Amino acid sequence: MREGPDIARIASLVGDPARANMLTALMGGTALTASELALEAGVSLPTASSHLSKLMEGGLLTLASQGRHRYYGLAGPQVAGMIEAITGVAASVGPQRVRPGPRDAAMRVARVCYDHLAGEQAVAMLDRLVDKKVLIRDDNDIRLGQSAASHFAALGIDVESKARRPVCRACLDWSVRRSHLAGTLGAAILDKILLEKWARREKDSRAVVFSPLGKQAFEKVFLA
């Protein structure tokens, strides 16, 4: 009846809770082993293995075998973008099954979203960059302002786009319900934050924890 790509096939892969949890976990940007993903999804190892082979077959994941460990990761930015888009819709239409408990307070403040920073800090950063006209924003569309090149060069970040991805992009933050910065620039900023050791990634979590001094440095540079 219909022509074109088989969108139901892809969507139904994401449409299972266990697989959706795995994909969400992989939005953390680092590849995870089958056991870790089983834990994350709350299913047994055999079940997880079955899901993983389906996701592989569907082309949503990549696999890197290292000895007896098999590391699964998102197949690429396009897949990550799709997950973001679905998350965005779910966040805006969904009757929130959210309970912003103290448990994930750290997640609300700052966390990793595939390869860039998300959470309150990230939202505040984007707001400030737009205020200072370093970035210029039309809702979901973000582009570089006049001063962007020099502003980021001073931080050792090259804004010239060499990669096959947008430099800037808005990514809806599910915890704050406002956008933060994605794209190569967002990824470069997260790199910088971790490289300078302003913050470290919490083990087994997407949370990003700033050190007291790191927080000062970050705020001086991005929120001043």
Next chain:
Amino acid sequence: MREGPDIARIASLVGDPARANMLTALMGGTALTASELALEAGVSLPTASSHLSKLMEGGLLTLASQGRHRYYGLAGPQVAGMIEAITGVAASVGPQRVRPGPRDAAMRVARVCYDHLAGEQAVAMLDRLVDKKVLIRDDNDIRLGQSAASHFAALGIDVESKARRPVCRACLDWSVRRSHLAGTLGAAILDKILLEKWARREKDSRAVVFSPLGKQAFEKVFLA
């Protein structure tokens, strides 16, 4: 186990073939009745009705009742964007169950994608606009060039973004496997094409058919 929006719920709504066909049909931009959608999805009326109420409950559709007709349409640009993202992934990973038969030759040349033009013509147009530096492109990120405002003003199109949507955006074309122009600018250009009667929409299809004179005019303006 996991917090945040219920992405599996949304994805599983799209993950059923019948519903996916309906949503794809609605990417045509015009609202359709329950019977039309049933036909499009290849299911009986009761089945379609059941699917439609699920999609409504999920917040993916809007409903406008007119007499005994009930017109269903996509809930908004965010939902359309999600469908695009899924379609993009499906097109790039999928082993194409495509048979580019002569039947949809017209679709390959030009068709509607929610509210903008897609197909070979649209891809060629974007290429040309980038060549002429009217638009500047970093892969999926597209922004206005210096000459954009005057260029489009001459066509009666205002590029200032008033709406809550990006002005320009790249949208992956499943038939050509390259990008065409979406966003408010893409929508405005399609409006212009239809308003000037350079082309008309094929009945019961997303295909857009240019008249001989209209094709000349379009090519003169956008492909010269």
Next chain:
DNA sequence: AGAATACTTCGATGAAGGACGAACTATGCG
């Protein structure tokens, strides 16, 4: 080699949900 860890495959079970026909409601037309 033998044992332990990491993961997959197999087989059986069970629940979720997609399908349609028949009956019901609502709007329009003569």
Next chain:
DNA sequence: CGCATAGTTCGTCCTTCATCGAAGTATTCT
């Protein structure tokens, strides 16, 4: 009012697929 068209609701059938335990393969450790 009676008939036709548009759509929904109900009940039932039936397929699909997620789940897990048990057994099998692969890799590393000692």
